[in-house]
Amino acid sequence: MNSQPKKPKVLCVDDEKRNLDLLSAMLNPNGYEVILADSGEVAIKMVENVQPDLILLDVKMPVISGYEVLEKIRKNLRTRLIPVVMVTSLHETADRVTAMEKGCDDFISKPFENVELLARVKSLLQMSYYRRQLDERKKNETIINEISDGIVICNQDWIISEMNMAAKKYLNLDKFANVQFVNYIYKKFSISILRYKLMNIQEQHKIFNICRPESNEFKPLILRADCDILKSPDQKIENIVLVLRDITRERREELFKQEFISLMSHKLRTPVMVITSYADAFLNDGIIGTLNETQKKFLNNIYKSTNLLSRLMDKLLKFSCIDKDYLLQEKHEINLSLFIPDFIKNTIGIYKEKKVLLRCKKSNENIPFLINGDNLELIFANLIENSIKFNDKAIIEIDINITDGEKTVEISFKDNGKGIPSEERDKIFDKFYQIEKFFTGQIDGVGLGLALVKQLVTACGGAVTLQSEIGKWTKFLITLEKPSLKSD
Numbered sequence: 362m363n364s365q366p367k368k369p370k371v372l373c374v375d376d377e378k379r380n381l382d383l384l385s386a387m388l389n390p391n392g393y394e395v396i397l398a399d400s401g402e403v404a405i406k407m408v409e410n411v412q413p414d415l416i417l418l419d420v421k422m423p424v425i426s427g428y429e430v431l432e433k434i435r436k437n438l439r440t441r442l443i444p445v446v447m448v449t450s451l452h453e454t455a456d457r458v459t460a461m462e463k464g465c466d467d468f469i470s471k472p473f474e475n476v477e478l479l480a481r482v483k484s485l486l487q488m489s490y491y492r493r494q495l496d497e498r499k500k501n502e503t504i505i506n507e508i509s510d511g512i513v514i515c516n517q518d519w520i521i522s523e524m525n526m527a528a529k530k531y532l533n534l535d536k537f538a539n540v541q542f543v544n545y546i547y548k549k550f551s552i553s554i555l556r557y558k559l560m561n562i563q564e565q566h567k568i569f570n571i572c573r574p575e576s577n578e579f580k581p582l583i584l585r586a587d588c589d590i591l592k593s594p595d596q597k598i599e600n601i602v603l604v605l606r607d608i609t610r611e612r613r614e615e616l617f618k619q620e621f622i623s624l625m626s627h628k629l630r631t632p633v634m635v636i637t638s639y640a641d642a643f644l645n646d647g648i649i650g651t652l653n654e655t656q657k658k659f660l661n662n663i664y665k666s667t668n669l670l671s672r673l674m675d676k677l678l679k680f681s682c683i684d685k686d687y688l689l690q691e692k693h694e695i696n697l698s699l700f701i702p703d704f705i706k707n708t709i710g711i712y713k714e715k716k717v718l719l720r721c722k723k724s725n726e727n728i729p730f731l732i733n734g735d736n737l738e739l740i741f742a743n744l745i746e747n748s749i750k751f752n753d754k755a756i757i758e759i760d761i762n763i764t765d766g767e768k769t770v771e772i773s774f775k776d777n778g779k780g781i782p783s784e785e786r787d788k789i790f791d792k793f794y795q796i797e798k799f800f801t802g803q804i805d806g807v808g809l810g811l812a813l814v815k816q817l818v819t820a821c822g823g824a825v826t827l828q829s830e831i832g833k834w835t836k837f838l839i840t841l842e843k844p845s846l847k848s849d
């Protein structure tokens with residue numbers, strides 16, 4: 362691999378060979394790649410093809426003069442920034458003004474000294490470098506300002522150094538000098554990620570939402586933020602780059618669907634409760650007299666079916682509220698070592714018709730965690746329900762294991778059920794998805810349980826994964842990062 366630095370290319374244009382030889386003799390030994398053109402026509406073609414770093418251009422040439430060559434160079438977008446030195450024996454002010462009007466960068470008069478020539482060349486090459494850098498930056502700024510996504514660049518302390526027009530609009534921040542990005546967004550918006558997690562520089566890529574709720578003055582705004590921490594080879598932070606995308610329309614469409622589900626669930630709940638209550642009264646209170654076995658069977662089926670429908674509507678209602686409300690839900694410190702066993706005792710009574718052996722192990726007796734208790738109950742209830750519902754064993758075994766780590770808490774649910782095929786594992790957390798072949802309805806539910814679990818765990822800043830062996834077991838693993846028990 363050649364590690365030699367690239368030589369700057371200097372195009373020398375003159376119709377006299379002795380002048381070209383002289384320029385070559387001066388430039389070649391000083392580290393320049395010299396390219397020669399003996400006429401204006403040849404020079405115009407070579408400039409386009411070779412893209413030299415500097416041009417030494419004679420003024421007086423036959424057919425096409427140096428002025429005409431210079432004019433064509435400046436009109437071409439690909440060559441307009443190349444510095445041009447006019448080599449001339451002319452000393453009239455009018456001639457120099459003409460050259461400057463055409464766009465030349467400097468003059469050197471014949472006969473010229475070696476030292477003077479090399480100094481001019483070196484100086485103009487430096488100027489050319491900075492000019493091209495500036496032009497490239499302007500191009501990038503133009504592109505960045507024209508894209509619809511917001512771009513925010515911060516230093517290692519999250520002080521904003523650059524923003525494009527879209528980011529200024531989304532964040533309502535025209536003047537950003539000395540503005541600390543994290544402080545600003547947590548003050549002005551609702552953020553879907555805990556502050557400590559966002560500022561964790563060890564995690565180089567994060568995705569979160571920046572939300573401005575609807576008010577009397579403003580429409581809602583929901584931004585998806587992709588955050589990347591850029592580090593140098595020695596692992597020092599160079600920049601923090603955030604790309605902001607307006608997803609308000611997509612989220613509003615999603616919320617419309619959820620609100621429709623919520624509305625329908627509310628409308629159906631009252632008649633279902635009436636049917637359930639009457640069925641229970643007919644079965645247990647004897648208000649319609651003694652029932653024969655057929656009547657009992659029919660009423661029992663009605664009672665069970667309406668109870669199932671009621672549970673499904675409850676799940677739909679809870680699911681439809683997660684996205685809208687989880688940022689506002691109050692969190693409390695909960696001792697998981699006590700909370701989970703108590704929850705298991707209360708839950709196990711629901712499944713009286715099945716033999717369920719539910720065991721719980723914990724790494725220690727005090728595992729404090731800052732979380733919303735209702736959300737935690739929903740997570741456990743749906744995982745336990747899933748383990749029981751899709752289990753065909755005579756005795757259903759569920760092992761819950763709580764491991765308290767330095768930075769995370771891990772909670773695993775392992776059952777002895779059917780297992781989950783590998784091709785289904787990426788789909789089971791999707792809304793309304795069930796593994797049951799052809800979705801025949803033989804298994805209760807609408808495929809929201811695990812989708813609800815994933816949404817709740819994600820809302821808590823965690824992750825849920827699974828492992829499984831067909832016909833033997835399935836294990837769900839929830840990993841929750843420990844937030845500070847002190848409020849920000």
